[in-house]
Amino acid sequence: MIYQKIILAGGNGYLGSLLAKHFSNEAEQVIILARKPKAQIGNIKTIVWDGKTVGTWVSEMENADLLINLCGKNVNCRYTPKNQEEIVNSRVVPTRLLGKVIKDLNAPPKLWINMSSATIYRHAEDHAQDEYTGEIGYGFSIDVCKAWERSFFENELPQTRMVALRMGIALGRTDGAFPRLLNLVKLGLGGRQGDGKQYVNWVHEQDAVLTIEWLLNHKELNGIINCTAPHAVTNEVLMQTIRKAYGIPLGIPTPAWLLAIGAKIIGTETELILKSRWVKPAVLLDNGFEFQYSKIEEAVHDILSLRI
Secondary structure (H helix, E strand, O other): OOEEEEEEEOOOOHHHHHHHHHHOOOEEEEEEEEOOOOOOEOOEEEEEOOOOOOOHHHHHHOOOOEEEEOOOOOOOOOOOHHHHHHHHHHHHHHHHHHHHHHHOOOOOOOEEEEEEEHHHEOOOOOOOEOOOOOOEOOOHHHHHHHHHHHHHHOOOOOOOEEEEEEEOEEEOOOOEHHHHHHHHHHOOOOOOEOOOOOEEOEEEHHHHHHHHHHHHHOOOOOEEEEEOOOOOEEHHHHHHHHHHHHOOOOOOOEOHHHHHHHHHHHOOOOHHHHOOOOEOOHHHHHOOOOOOOOOHHHHHHHHHHOOO
C-alpha cells in the first residue's frame, strides 16, 4: 500500500530516522518537522518548526495518513530542576500545539501516534504490566509520562484516531542503548548492573517500526498501546546474551553504589538502569501482531550479525 503523506514531528532522532527511511519506500511524501533545516533526500523533506508556535508548517498537516510525535528531550541526564522542566516542556508543549492545530484542519491526519514510555509502569519484578491491569508507578519519570499522555488525550479529535505508544527500549545497530551496552562488553565491563534482577522492556528497532505501520492499518485500535517485545529479560540475562553473542564469556559486574558514582560523573541517573521495567504488549499480541524478534537471543544475533 502506498500512503500519501507521513509526518514525523521531531523526527531527526534515532527512531525518527528509522521511520523516515522505512516510510520513504511506502509513502509519496515523508515530512520531518525539525528545528534545523536539512536538504531534501528523495521524498523525505524537512520543514522547520520550533515545536511551540503555529507557522507555515501547519499546511503540511493536511491530508496526512499518519502523524507521529517523537518530540522530547533525552532523559539521559541528571534530574536537576532545569533539566526536569525541559524534559516535561519538550514533550507537553509540542503535543498541545499539535492538538490545537489538528482541531482547525479541514483534512486532519487519519492517525496520530504520540510517543510515550513504558517506564510509566511501576517497578515490577513479580509480574508483567500490561495495558489492561498494569499499575502506574511513582517518581519523576512517571510524572513526565503522565503529563505527556494527559496533554495528548485532552484533545477531542473526532476525525483523527489517537494512539499513545508506550515504547520500550529500542535495540538497534546504529544508536540507542545497544551500542553503549556493547561497548561495556568490549571493555570487559559487561556483567550485571546492580543485582541484575531488574527487568528490561526492550524491543528490536525493526519491530518498533513495523508496529507503527501495523497500527496505521488496524483502524479498530486506539488509546494506550505498549510497544515492547513479548519476552522481557532481566539485566543479567541481557548482558549475558550480548557477551555470549559477541564471544566474550566474562564481564565485571557493577554494583549499585558504583553505578551511582559513575552516573554522577557522566551526568545521568541510575534509575535508567536499576528500575525494573517488566512490560507486556497485550494489545498487540491480542490483535495478532507478529514480532520478528520476540526473544532477546534473536534480536542480539540479528544486530551483531550486521555490525561485525
